[in-house]
Amino acid sequence: MKIISINRLFAFLMASLLMVACSSETTEPDPIPEPPIEEPVEKITPSLHLEVTQDYVRSTYPADNDQADLFTESDVVQFTLHFEVEEGKEYAEMDDPQLFVTMGEEEKEIALTKEGDHYISAEITDLFKDQMLEVFALRAVAESTDANATEQESTTDAQIEIGKFGTMTLGTFGEYTDDHIYKTVKIGEQIWMAENLKMETATNSGKVYKIRGGEVISDYVTEYGHAYKYDADVVPIITALEGADWQVATVEQAHELLTSLGGIAEDPNHWATNYPNIANDVLIDDEQYWSFEGVFEGNNSSGLGMRGRGDYRFSGDYIDLYEFKKLSTFYLHADTEYPRILRAAEGFFGIYAETVSAGIRLLKK
Structure with a gap:
């Protein structure tokens, strides 16, 4: 009787294992959910704002002025550039801006030093000495390096003609x-x-x-x-x-x-x-x-x-x-x-x- 019982128990266990093995072969695993597709954030290219140190000139003009008189009252001028942004908007990251001055057909770059959020030029003395500045233009340029920016192009927002005031x-x-x-x-x-x-x-x-x-x-x-x-x-x-x-x-x-x-x-x-x-x-x-x-x-x-x-x-x-x-x-x-x-x-x-x-x-x- 004991031998028969052991044989039956052994047969039952083998059958159970076979059923489990068959069951594992036919059951499909649950699918792994794919990560959500992130839409690229639309970012705005900030505009440049050009100012001139008040101690040296009559007035300042925003960079979006295409043409305006810049009233210099001495031979010494200093420039300040910064990016214009508004709260609540997404802006692209920009390279440090460059500032160029054009007198006649000659264009020169003006060196800028970053101070906080602004880019400051040194005091410029020799460029304007004894000139009426009739053919004098400024051009500020900065490029976006943000991959999510909607536009990848140079920004030229400062073009100011100077020609009214001078010294003698x-x-x-x-x-x-x-x-x-x-x-x-x-x-x-x-x-x-x-x-x-x-x-x-x-x-x-x-x-x-x-x-x-x-x-x-x-x-x-x-x-x-x-x-x-x-x-x-x-x-x-x-x-x-x-x-x-x-x-x-x-x-x-x-x-x-x-x-x-x-x-x-x-x-x-x-x-x-x-x-x-x-x-x-x-x-x-x-x-x-x-x-x-x-x-x-x-x-x-x-x-x-x-x-x-x-x-x-x-x-x-x-x-x-x-x-x-x-x-x-x-x-x-x-x-x-x-x-x-x-x-x-x-x-x-x-x-x-x-x-x-x-x-x-x-x-x-």
């Missing part, structure tokens, strides 16, 4: 020497000094500028330039400038200036010619240089920068200022016995024949 120095001419650096401005086809002459002569050397014999204006020459006498100063200076690049403007050239600014002369052949339609904001400088009874409207949109220097009376060691911050004049060259001046005051501009002292502002030949 007279140096030695005739018996005179003047090493001041003066701002200049191009108006129409003319290039004018954008401030009055500061050169000393025998008539104004050492003189103290006072408001009608009262308050002394210690920084007067720095802000407004010197006063000059016509016979003693202007006539010899006109002669000395004959071989120079600059001149005392003629009455006709002054009419051209005012016409370029939109003025219409009442009578261009009269000894006193008004241009009543030229608004204050065209010619006169900031409010600190003027004292108007009405609403101040000057913003110096022309760049000529006339300041309320006043009317002059030489008196010993003093130069008395009448109508200080209310009147601005500079000499013109006229082939008559009477000198002419260009005169600006509240609400009117014109050309007059006067024998009083005035400033000098030169025009490029």
Whole structure:
């Protein structure tokens, strides 16, 4: 009985193992799920933004300005570049930008140093010296290195034409020497000094500028330039400038200036010619240089920068200022016995024949 039972038990176990083996051969395993397909993230190419250090120029312009005047007021300029981005948007990674300057047909790269998120140039002095910058363009370029970016192309977002403002120095001419650096401005086809002459002569050397014999204006020459006498100063200076690049403007050239600014002369052949339609904001400088009874409207949109220097009376060691911050004049060259001046005051501009002292502002030949 025991032997039969063992045989039966053995047969049962073998049958069970056979059934398990057959079962494992026919059962399909569960499929492994495939990973989800990730859609590429659409990223935007950021635009470049170009700025200029405020200490050196009048204004800055965004890089998306295709053409604009960049108002340089000195020989020293410094540039800043950075990428423009908005929160909540996906942007492609960009290489460090490059900045190029083009003068005429020559293009030069300007070296940039990264400071935080900005790219700063060194102070540039030799590139702009004694130039009106008429053919001067900037080009900023950066390339995307992000594989997920939708566009793989260079970004050129800074193209700025510069051609309105510059600087000049007279140096030695005739018996005179003047090493001041003066701002200049191009108006129409003319290039004018954008401030009055500061050169000393025998008539104004050492003189103290006072408001009608009262308050002394210690920084007067720095802000407004010197006063000059016509016979003693202007006539010899006109002669000395004959071989120079600059001149005392003629009455006709002054009419051209005012016409370029939109003025219409009442009578261009009269000894006193008004241009009543030229608004204050065209010619006169900031409010600190003027004292108007009405609403101040000057913003110096022309760049000529006339300041309320006043009317002059030489008196010993003093130069008395009448109508200080209310009147601005500079000499013109006229082939008559009477000198002419260009005169600006509240609400009117014109050309007059006067024998009083005035400033000098030169025009490029």
